[in-house]
Amino acid sequence: METTAGLTFRDATDADVDTLVALxxxxxxxxxxxxxxxxxxxxxxxxxTDPEGVLAVIKSSDSRLLTVERDGQVVACCQLEHRGTYAYFGMFAVSPTLQGGGLGKVIIAEAERIARETWGVTEMHMTVISVRNDLVAWYERRGYRRTGQMTPFPYGDERFGVPRRDDLQFELLVKPLV
Structure with a gap:
């Protein structure tokens, strides 16, 4: 367990699955x-997401699902996955009532530090739904850059949700970790 800015970071366990899905x-x-x-x-x-998806991340030998607590309550989480020279950042969630207060900035910076120190990676990658301009802009302010590399949204696979539009795709964002 590591503590930063009043937050405790720890690896998720099987006992956290329901809490993390709800978050x-x-x-x-x-x-x-x-x-x-x-x-x-x-x-x-x-x-x-669903319990099976969260449990799969917890059990994966190449992933860490960081659980972030404040005062003993789970307030955020994020996934780090080791992929050779880079880490993949995903499943990032902050409790909606705590969003907009700087918590996300602290968490992503700590996740980047952990990935660098744990795996010696030089880049962080993530995918974001390309039409989420506000979210992409937030990541750009954290040093991530758009690559223009797109992958299709998994239409028809309800594990990822039911789209309300027909133009969804994921864009790869990348940040050097120096």
Whole structure:
């Protein structure tokens, strides 16, 4: 466990699965997500993740699912996956009622530090739904750059949600970790 800015970072365990699924869902889907600015409720319905998906990340030997606590309560999470010379950053969720207060900046900086120190990686990669301009801009302010490299959204696979638009795709964002 590591403590930064009053936050405790630890690896998720099997016992965290239900809490983490609820956190991710509350940050991105449904009416609860509208309390924060990261909501996808206008572009996607249905689930963002499920217990099997979260458990798979926890069990993967190349991944870490960081659980972030403040005062003993889970307030955020993010996935780090080692992929050779770079780490992949995903499943980032901050409790909607705490969004906009600088918590995300602290968490992503700590995740980058952990990836650098743990795996010696020189880059962080992530994919973002390309129409999420506000989210892309937030990552750009953190030093990530758009690559223009797109991958299709998995239409028809409800594990990733039910799209409300037909133009969704993922864009790769990259940041050097120096």
């Amino acid at each position: 991710v869902e509350s940050a991105y889907r449904g009416d609860d997500s509208r309390a924060g600015w990261t909501t996808e409720a206008d572009i996607l319905e249905g689930q963002r």
